[in-house]
Amino acid sequence: MSVLVDEDTRVVVQGITGGEGKFHTEQMLEYGTNVVAGAVPGRGGQEVAGVPVFDTVQGAAREADANAAVVFVPPAFAGDACFEALDAKGIDLVVAITEGIPTQDMARVYRKLQETDTHLVGPNCPGVITPGVAKLGILPGNIFSEGNVGLVSRSGTLTYQVVDNLTNRGIGQSTAIGIGGDPIIGTDFIGALEQFEADPDTHAVVMCGEIGGEDEEEAARFIGEHMDTPVAGFIAGRTAPPGKRMGHAGAIVSGSGTGTAQSKITALEDNGVPVGDTPEEVADHVEDLL
């Protein structure tokens, strides 16, 4: 078992004819992902990497039985692409990879999301991978291994780092979810943790957070109140000065003490989550928890 992505996931790639879309479609196929369609307006009837292209996501869902969409559309049009995927009947997972979508566009997408049962992961995220089964996004498949540790993270490369530390010790992963570094995202930490808690094959979870916002603090309370599955944590940005944006649009410490690394670490520890000082220490904690 796993969460969000399994053997039955059938993917439509939005923006499959673009450079990134095409390259990562090939990579996803190579990993074994069941990519059944592409969707690009005006390109219906073409083929990319052997995958048929449709003009609309709805067409791909109807004709090719796609049930999950991955968005590789440029930022100016990606909000609309997310709307299209959320609107399409039959699509129950949308993974938005695009970085740099205007925040107000995402606020409207987020509003639409509340009216649907569809899961949205991202935007500005590396995607979702269930090792040995399928990956939706840009995560490098070769560093992952099959196993029972769930992983949820705001940052792509930090996810790779922690996975590498786990895999090197022979600790495999059930599913890894990159939720994205933007201020407004679909699935948040709590959404991902709920999924892992309900999955009998996830025996422990690693949660990698970073400075900014209060999602980690809220997730810490959720863990304390609602989770039996043990969680280990990591928080990036301990050395970040207030008021400076550290790369991610979401990663900015406001001047007033909230959103700091220390407040997140304290919240996690208060709820029984051991927090590593280094990625290697996170792997130590996971080993102890299993």
Place this chain on the structure above:
Amino acid sequence: MRLHEYQAKQVFADAGIPTPASQLAETVDEAVDAAEEIGYPVAIKAQVHVGGRGKAGGIKLVESKEEAREAAEDIIGMDLKGYHVSKVLVEEAVDFVNELYVGVTMDRGEGRPVAMVSTKGGVNIEEVAEEDPDAIAREHIDPAFGMHPFQARKVVYEAGVDREVANDVASVLTTLYQLWDDRDGADTEINPLMITSDDEVIAADAVMNIDGDALFRQPEIAEMGEEAAEGDELEQKADEYGFDYVRLDGNVGIIGNGAGLVMTTLDLVDYYGGEPANFLDVGGGAKADRIANALDMVFSDDNVDSVVFNIFGGITRGDEVANGINQALEQFDEIPKPVTVRLAGTNAEEGMEILNEDLVTVEHTLEDAVQRAVEYAKEVEA
């Protein structure tokens, strides 16, 4: 991206929000002429992105030509919390009886905009939020509908604004929300919104932060942003190269890919007893040229004594990174600062073979690489 006060005020005034009479000045003479024309008392206000400008000596109230000259001489060219002041706004001083706070921002926790009004204006609103959160009335806006007129009235009455000016304040808030919505605002704020003894409502300050990701559809604002660009030489260079870069006080230069991993590298430098000199994210899929530019940037920071590269390739390829590092270092007769490299992920092995180990130190784990870079920095210091 943040506009200067004078730019934000222009945008507000164009939208119909009342603002005091004002003129921008870049020299002492221009400032004095402006003050004479507007009539005393006037405020002379430094145009830099610094909170607490008044306390730091960046805003002065003057009553005469002599005082105006003296204040302009003090402020123009001054260093205000690390920022050089090149422009001042000379502005009519408003005789007020009350100061309000009015703002619209994105509540990221809710994923919706929120309109805020408080009768505790004129002071640091973050402090009010911390110490007396009930003093700020809030109304969340559904982005599918925009702000209904009743919502503007509701939040104004909830805040306890005087009935005599409530309609005018609600009208300012409605315009402010419209600007936020039309101009891809991140935060738009008026603090203080002054109420005069004649019940007039005037925006005495103006804050407009625009979503940097939306500048492609806000050409006018983007142009203003270029004028507003500030920061030291290195930060401007980073803008040219298109890097996410933040300068810090330490001496270990850091280059990596992906915000979370770069932040983690900074944290580890600190953890192992060093001091990070910067945050530099080369982004995803960086090619050799970009890597060479990153190294050039970090080398040109005089504070840097040692550099660590931490690349975990996903879409970034280790061989491209290695070629970039070699290319940048081979042009030196002597390497200016020791460079430690850690490559993992896509094509990392190819990259390690390509790296010229006469020029760099190669480490295989993040922890080892950071410790090595910290040691080098300490050797140089000693």
